[in-house]
Amino acid sequence: xxTFEHCKELAQLIASKVDAEQYEVIxxxxxxxxxxFANSSIHQNVQSHEIVVHLRLIKGLQSSVTxxxxxxxxxxxxxxKQSQEQLENSTLSQEPIILPASGETIILDSPKTDRSxxxxxxxxxxxxxxxxxEEAKKNxxxxxxxxxxxxxxxxxxxxxxxxxxxxxxxxxxxxxxMQDTNSGFAxxxxxxIQMIEEDRVKRESVDLCLRGKNPRELxxxxxxxxxLPEAVEDMLSMVSHMGFYTVGIxxxxxxxxxxxxxLIFDPKFSISDFSQHSLQSDLPFxxxxxxxxxxxxxxxxxxxxFVTDSLWARKLNIPNTGHAxxxxxxxxxxxxxxxxxxxxxxxxxxxxxxxxxxxxxxxxWYANPIHPxxxxxxxxxxxxTFLVENGQIAYPIRNLRYTDNLVEVLNHIHAMTREKRFYxxxxxxxxxxxxxxxxxxxxxx
Amino acid sequence: MNESFIQxxxxxxKDLGCEYADFRYEETxxxxxxxxxxxxxxxxxxxxxxxxxxxxKKGYFGFSSSASSNEKEAINVLMEAVRIAEASSVxxxxxxxLAPSPVNRDKVSAHAKKNPLLVPLNEKIDLLRSASASMKxxxxxxxxxxxxxxxxxxxxxxxxxxxxxxxxxxTTGAGIHVMAFGNQDMQIRSYPNSFGGDFSTFxxxxxxQMKLTENGPIIAEESRELIYAPxxxxxxxxxxxxxxxxxxxxxxxxxxxxxxxxxxxYEAAYAGTSFLTPDKLFHFQVGSxxxxxxxxxxxxxxxxxxxxxxxxxPGSRVYLVKEGIFVGYLNSRETCWKIREKPMGSMRAxxxxxxxxxxxxxxNLEPGDKTVQELIQGIDDGLxxxxxxSWSIDDRRLxxxxxxxxxxxxxQGKLGRVVKNPSYIGETPTFWNACDGIANRxxxxxxxxxxxxxxxxxQIMTVSHGTAPARFRKIKVGVAK
Numbered sequence: 001x002x003t004f005e006h007c008k009e010l011a012q013l014i015a016s017k018v019d020a021e022q023y024e025v026i027x028x029x030x031x032x033x034x035x036x037f038a039n040s041s042i043h044q045n046v047q048s049h050e051i052v053v054h055l056r057l058i059k060g061l062q063s064s065v066t067x068x069x070x071x072x073x074x075x076x077x078x079x080x081k082q083s084q085e086q087l088e089n090s091t092l093s094q095e096p097i098i099l100p101a102s103g104e105t106i107i108l109d110s111p112k113t114d115r116s117x118x119x120x121x122x123x124x125x126x127x128x129x130x131x132x133x134e135e136a137k138k139n140x141x142x143x144x145x146x147x148x149x150x151x152x153x154x155x156x157x158x159x160x161x162x163x164x165x166x167x168x169x170x171x172x173x174x175x176x177x178m179q180d181t182n183s184g185f186a187x188x189x190x191x192x193i194q195m196i197e198e199d200r201v202k203r204e205s206v207d208l209c210l211r212g213k214n215p216r217e218l219x220x221x222x223x224x225x226x227x228l229p230e231a232v233e234d235m236l237s238m239v240s241h242m243g244f245y246t247v248g249i250x251x252x253x254x255x256x257x258x259x260x261x262x263l264i265f266d267p268k269f270s271i272s273d274f275s276q277h278s279l280q281s282d283l284p285f286x287x288x289x290x291x292x293x294x295x296x297x298x299x300x301x302x303x304x305x306f307v308t309d310s311l312w313a314r315k316l317n318i319p320n321t322g323h324a325x326x327x328x329x330x331x332x333x334x335x336x337x338x339x340x341x342x343x344x345x346x347x348x349x350x351x352x353x354x355x356x357x358x359x360x361x362x363x364x365w366y367a368n369p370i371h372p373x374x375x376x377x378x379x380x381x382x383x384x385t386f387l388v389e390n391g392q393i394a395y396p397i398r399n400l401r402y403t404d405n406l407v408e409v410l411n412h413i414h415a416m417t418r419e420k421r422f423y424x425x426x427x428x429x430x431x432x433x434x435x436x437x438x439x440x441x442x443x444x445x
Numbered sequence: 446m447n448e449s450f451i452q453x454x455x456x457x458x459k460d461l462g463c464e465y466a467d468f469r470y471e472e473t474x475x476x477x478x479x480x481x482x483x484x485x486x487x488x489x490x491x492x493x494x495x496x497x498x499x500x501x502k503k504g505y506f507g508f509s510s511s512a513s514s515n516e517k518e519a520i521n522v523l524m525e526a527v528r529i530a531e532a533s534s535v536x537x538x539x540x541x542x543l544a545p546s547p548v549n550r551d552k553v554s555a556h557a558k559k560n561p562l563l564v565p566l567n568e569k570i571d572l573l574r575s576a577s578a579s580m581k582x583x584x585x586x587x588x589x590x591x592x593x594x595x596x597x598x599x600x601x602x603x604x605x606x607x608x609x610x611x612x613x614x615x616t617t618g619a620g621i622h623v624m625a626f627g628n629q630d631m632q633i634r635s636y637p638n639s640f641g642g643d644f645s646t647f648x649x650x651x652x653x654q655m656k657l658t659e660n661g662p663i664i665a666e667e668s669r670e671l672i673y674a675p676x677x678x679x680x681x682x683x684x685x686x687x688x689x690x691x692x693x694x695x696x697x698x699x700x701x702x703x704x705x706x707x708x709x710x711y712e713a714a715y716a717g718t719s720f721l722t723p724d725k726l727f728h729f730q731v732g733s734x735x736x737x738x739x740x741x742x743x744x745x746x747x748x749x750x751x752x753x754x755x756x757x758x759p760g761s762r763v764y765l766v767k768e769g770i771f772v773g774y775l776n777s778r779e780t781c782w783k784i785r786e787k788p789m790g791s792m793r794a795x796x797x798x799x800x801x802x803x804x805x806x807x808x809n810l811e812p813g814d815k816t817v818q819e820l821i822q823g824i825d826d827g828l829x830x831x832x833x834x835s836w837s838i839d840d841r842r843l844x845x846x847x848x849x850x851x852x853x854x855x856x857q858g859k860l861g862r863v864v865k866n867p868s869y870i871g872e873t874p875t876f877w878n879a880c881d882g883i884a885n886r887x888x889x890x891x892x893x894x895x896x897x898x899x900x901x902x903x904q905i906m907t908v909s910h911g912t913a914p915a916r917f918r919k920i921k922v923g924v925a926k
Contacts, residue, residue, distance in 0.1 A: 038710040041536050046799075048497075048509065066490045068491065070512070083490075090485070178713065328488070403846065439870065
C-alpha cells in the first residue's frame with residue numbers, strides 16, 4: 001500500500017465515524033534527519049518520524065478542531081470522540097465555516113521528491129560533513145553547521161469531495177567556519193540531496209571566514225548596504241511577518257493596511273507568493289486542499305494583492321488564493337513561498353564595483369519587529385560583515401546592529417543580482433540598497 | 446510503555462555494543478482556547494504520544510524516535526539510532542563521555558490542585574469572554590484577546606544504568622492583551638505578561654488567581670493612553686525594569702550564555718556561542734555585587750521546575766552569578782565533567798521526537814532589599830519600563846536591544862506621564878554592573894516563559910524566571926522610535 005493509499009484509508013475510516021455537517025481530515029507525516037557538527041566533529045545526529053492527524057468538524061455555527069499523533073484504532077476512536085464532544089460543547093462563531101470544494105489535487109510522483117537511497121542515509125550525511133571538516137582543517141578554521149533532510153507528506157480530505165496529496169523532500173547544508181575573531185557562513189537548500197552545492201558551500205564559508213580576520217570598528221550611522229541572498233531572506237521574513245499577513249492588513253496592524261494600489265517600495269521591487277517556482281519547496285495546495293495560486297503581492301513597488309483562504313475569500317468576496325494554514329490560527333492566510341521577482345542582470349561583482357562606500361552583509365541574526373505598523377525592526381549582522389570602498393572589499397568590520405524602518409530600506413534599491421538562492425522558504429537575490437541605519441556595534445571578542 | 450519491554454529494549458542496545466542508551470516515552474494532552482473580541486477565535490485539543498531512543502556507541506550519540514508505540518517499531522527505531530551513531534564515527538574526534546549519574550527510581554506527581562482539562566469548557570470560555578469584555582472601555586480598544594493554555598503530560602524515562610522514572614506534569618497559562626488604534630498609530634498592552642500571559646505547573650487555580658477581568662480595564666486604559674502619548678526621547682537615563690521585562694533580560698543575557706553546550710560551540714552555527722567562557726569562571730564580574738542569579742528547578746509550580754531532567758538527573762539549585770561574579774553553568778552529563786562539575790539537571794527535550802539539550806530551568810534573579818517606591822525615589826530623571834515588546838541580542842549574548850510596551854517618566858523621584866515606543870540598548874556586563882537596586886521578596890514573582898527557542902531541529906521549551914523590579918543607572922534609551 002502506498003502512503004497516499006494509507007492516508008486515504010485512514011481518513012475514510014475517520015470520516016465513517018464522524019457525525020457532523022462538514023468534516024476535514026489533514027494528515028501531515030514527516031521524517032526529519034539531521035547531522036549537526038561543531039569544532040569540526042559530529043556532535044548530534046538524529047532522526048524522527050512523526051505523523052499528526054487533524055480533524056475539523058462543523059455543525060451550523062459550531063466547530064471543533066482536534067489533533068493526535070496516535071493512529072492506532074483506539075487513538076482514532078479517541079480523536080473522533082473528543083472532536084464530537086468538543087463540537088457539541090463549542091460556542092457559536094460569528095462567521096459560518098464553509099469548507100472549500102476543490103476537487104482532487106493528487107501528486108504521486110512530484111519531480112521535487114528525492115527518492116534516492118542516499119537521501120535517507122546517515123552515512124552519506126556524515127561523509128559530506130567529514131569533507132567540510134577536512135576543508136576547515138586545511139584552512140586552519142573550525143567547522144560548525146548541519147546537514148538536514150526532510151521528507152513530508154500532506155494529505156487533505158473534506159466532506160466537499162476535496163482530496164489532495166503531495167509528497168516532497170528537502171535537503172539543507174549549512175557551514176559556518178570560525179576562527180578566533182571571525183566567521184563565515186554559506187548554505188545550500190534543494191529538493192534533492194545531490195543538488196546540494198557542497199563545493200560552493202565549503203568555498204564560500206571558508207572564504208568569508210578568512211577574509212573576516214581582525215575585523216575593525218565602523219562608526220554606527222547610515223550606510224549603503226549590499227545584502228547577500230541569505231541576508232535579504234532574513235530581512236524579508238521580518239517584512240513579511242510585519243506586513244504581508246492578511247489578518248494584519250485587514251485589521252490595521254500591518255504597514256500595508258489601507259495602502260492597496262499605493263507605491264510602497266522601490267519600483268524595482270516585486271515579490272510574489274509562488275510555490276511552483278523552480279527553486280521553491282513544493283506545496284501545490286494549502287491546508288484546506290485548495291490549489292495555490294501565484295499571488296503578486298508587490299509589483300513594481302506597488303502593493304497590489306494579499307493572500308486568502310476560504311474564510312477570508314468569502315468575507316471579502318474575492319477569489320481564494322489557496323493560502324490557508326491549519327485551522328484555527330490567529331494569523332489567517334499567510335504567504336509561505338515568497339519569491340523576489342527581480343529582473344536584475346547584475347552580478348555581485350558588478351554591485352561591489354559600483355559601490356563607493358557600503359556595508360556588505362552575509363546574513364542577519366536575531367531580527368525582531370519593534371513597531372509592525374511602521375515596519376520598524378532591529379537585528380544584527382553575522383558571519384561576515386565587510387566595508388566596501390571604491391569598488392572593492394576594503395576590510396572586515398565587527399558585527400553591527402541595525403534599527404530601522406525596513407519599508408524605507410526597500411524603498412531605495414540600487415540593484416539586484418540575476419542570481420538567486422533559496423533559503424528558509426524564500427527565493428532571493430543579492431540586493432544593493434541606498435541606506436540602512438546602524439545604531440551600535442557588537443563588542444570585540 | 447511496559448517497563449519490562451523497555452528493559453529488554455535497553456538490553457538489546459547493550460547487546461548491539463552501545464556503551465549507554467536511554468528511552469523516553471511521552472503522552473501529552475493539550476488544549477488551547479483563544480477568545481477575540483468576546484468570541485471564541487480558536488479552540489483546539491491535541492493528544493500526542495511517542496518515544497525517543499538515544500544511544501551512545503563508540504563515543505557517538507545517535508537518536509531516533511517514532512509516534513508509534515508498538516514494540517516492533519521500537520526495535521526498528523533502536524536499530525536506526527545505532528546506525529546513526531555508527532555513521533558519526535566517520536570523523537575521528539574525542540569520544541563523548543558521560544559524567545556518572547546516581548541510579549534513580551521514582552514516580553513523581555503533578556503539583557496541580559485543579560487539572561485544567563477537567564474544568565468544564567464553558568467555565569473556561571466564560572472566563573475568557575468576560576476578560577475580553579473587560580477591555581472594551583474605549584472605542585480605540587478594537588482588538589481584545591484572552592487565551593488559556595492547558596497541558597497534561599506523562600513521561601517515562603529509563604536508562605541502561607538502571608534509572609527508571611515516571612513523571613506527571615501539568616502546565617497552565619493564561620493572559621490578556623488589547624490593541625488600541627487611533628492617532629495613526631497602534632499600541633498594545635498585555636496582562637500579566639506579553640505573548641500569552643503567565644504560565645506555571647500549578648493547575649487551573651493559577652488562572653483563577655490572575656484576576657484577568659479586574660486587570661482588563663487597566664491595560665485597556667493604558668493602551669489608549671499610549672496612542673496619544675509622546676514618543677520616548679533618546680538619551681541616557683536611569684531606568685527601572687518591571688519584573689516581566691527583567692525576566693526577559695535575565696533570560697537573554699544571563700540564562701542563554703550560561704548554557705554549557707553553547708559555550709562549547711554546539712549551537713554556534715545556529716543560536717550562537719557565549720561570552721561566558723570557562724576562563725571567566727569564578728572571577729568575572731558580570732554584574733554588580735547586588736546581582737545573584739540561581740538556576741533553580743526545585744521551586745514547586747514554576748514552569749522551569751521539575752523533579753528530573755531528560756537524562757534522569759534530579760532538578761537542583763545552583764548559582765550562576767553570586768554577588769556579581771560568574772560562578773556556574775547550566776550543564777549536561779556530556780559537558781559538565783569538562784569543567785570539573787557534576788551534572789546539575791538541565792537536559793530537556795520539548796517532545797518525544799527531539800533529543801534533550803541543555804535548557805534553562807528557573808533562572809532567577811534573587812530579590813534585593815528595596816521597595817519599588819524606594820527604587821523610584823532614587824531617580825531624578827529616568828524611566829520605568831514594563832511589558833515585553835521586542836528583543837534582540839547578538840550571537841555571543843553581549844549587545845542587546847529591548848523594546849517594551851509602555852514606559853512612564855520618573856522625575857525627581859516620582860512617576861510621571863506615559864511615553865510610547867520605549868526601548869533600551871546596552872552590553873551585558875556593563876548593564877548588569879549598572880544595577881544598584883533590586884526590589885524585595887514582596888515584589889518577587891516567578892514568570893513562566895513557554896516559548897524559549899533553541900536547537901536544531903528547533904525546540905520550544907518551557908522555562909521560568911523569578912524577578913523583582915530593579916534599577917539600572919545611565920542606560921541608553923530611545924534608540925528605536
